[in-house]
Amino acid sequence: MKLRYALLGLATIGMVFGLSLAARMPSDAVQGNSARIIGIHVPAAWLGFLAFGLTALFGIGWLVTKRPKMDYLAASSAEIGVLFTGLALVTGMIWGKATWGIAWDWGDARLASTAMMFFVYLGYLALRRAATDPVQRARRSAVLGIVGALQIPLVYFSVNIWRTLHQTQSIRPDGASMPTETLLAMLINLAAFTILFAGLLIWRADQLRIEEARLAETVLAPNAGSAVIPPKLQPGS
Amino acid sequence: MRNKLFVIPAVGIIGIIVAFLLSGGLTANTVFYLFPDEAVAQRANFENGRVFRLGGQVLPDSVESGAETTFSIGDGGTIIPVVTDRTPPQLFDDDVPVLLEGYWEGDRFRATQIIIRHDEQYTPPEESNASS
Numbered sequence: 001m002k003l004r005y006a007l008l009g010l011a012t013i014g015m016v017f018g019l020s021l022a023a024r025m026p027s028d029a030v031q032g033n034s035a036r037i038i039g040i041h042v043p044a045a046w047l048g049f050l051a052f053g054l055t056a057l058f059g060i061g062w063l064v065t066k067r068p069k070m071d072y073l074a075a076s077s078a079e080i081g082v083l084f085t086g087l088a089l090v091t092g093m094i095w096g097k098a099t100w101g102i103a104w105d106w107g108d109a110r111l112a113s114t115a116m117m118f119f120v121y122l123g124y125l126a127l128r129r130a131a132t133d134p135v136q137r138a139r140r141s142a143v144l145g146i147v148g149a150l151q152i153p154l155v156y157f158s159v160n161i162w163r164t165l166h167q168t169q170s171i172r173p174d175g176a177s178m179p180t181e182t183l184l185a186m187l188i189n190l191a192a193f194t195i196l197f198a199g200l201l202i203w204r205a206d207q208l209r210i211e212e213a214r215l216a217e218t219v220l221a222p223n224a225g226s227a228v229i230p231p232k233l234q235p236g237s
Numbered sequence: 238m239r240n241k242l243f244v245i246p247a248v249g250i251i252g253i254i255v256a257f258l259l260s261g262g263l264t265a266n267t268v269f270y271l272f273p274d275e276a277v278a279q280r281a282n283f284e285n286g287r288v289f290r291l292g293g294q295v296l297p298d299s300v301e302s303g304a305e306t307t308f309s310i311g312d313g314g315t316i317i318p319v320v321t322d323r324t325p326p327q328l329f330d331d332d333v334p335v336l337l338e339g340y341w342e343g344d345r346f347r348a349t350q351i352i353i354r355h356d357e358q359y360t361p362p363e364e365s366n367a368s369s
Contacts, residue, residue, distance in 0.1 A: 026361035030328060035359060100352045101326030107269045107290075120250065144246045154254065163269045163292075165336060167357040178359035 014192025051081025
């Protein structure tokens, strides 16, 4: 119960620190100050990948154990993933408008595949609302969560597979093509966003458990008027 | 019943991915942009004002502004002269990588849209011209 507050507190401290580093890091020779958005854009995109990956893993967990908690965690992870993928799309468009001169282009594989992933997980959330039976809902969403995760490597490597407007990864196994201060600002935000994710995940999954329990009570509780018994009609009357 | 639940979303998503790969990967014309030497080599495919995208770097000291802006782009090999009536974006400058949308107009490329491409390099501004 206390863990979520500790995580959210730690994430807040980390984000204040990380974002102030992003505000104070050197600007970029070409992009100027718009380069600072890297402190939000990259961690947000990373959380999308992490969240959707975990949705698939919790889905597998549910199929194996059939524990409702696995389903709540998978659903919460997808919700947070949609939020942060949306944030990555929006911050990317703001940066794109300032740097590229355009906010969006469907011809770019990274942009288009990220949008596709965003819509598939919106579909995941819609699918969850389409079933009332918790077991049926958990099974369907587990399957979609696992299949949907196939897109994650496609989105990540889209900039390497196709010729894109979006730049390739700045951090690669052979090093990072950015100044140390920029790298530090990005990595601290990555860590802080990840802790934020953990806190939100625990909180939201617990909420879903409570919602489900309340719903079960409501279904079992007598409805108004259920004590009224309709009179039996005699044939011919 | 169980199989059906697996098959419907699986077929749907794999279908989307395959369609995406086919549309982006198999036809050369759907490559997002052409490099200058490719644009010259494939010129026969882009006659009669057929629109395509061209990527390269703005050659230093090639930009001339007048009623229309002219400049040249290249990528170390082929050089293509460009003409446009659009106002170049803010970051447009010598040596900047650009993506141009437009068509062949004689031996020149008429750009109808100029996009600045940014690579994965982040470099601090030089001390001498550091602005805030």
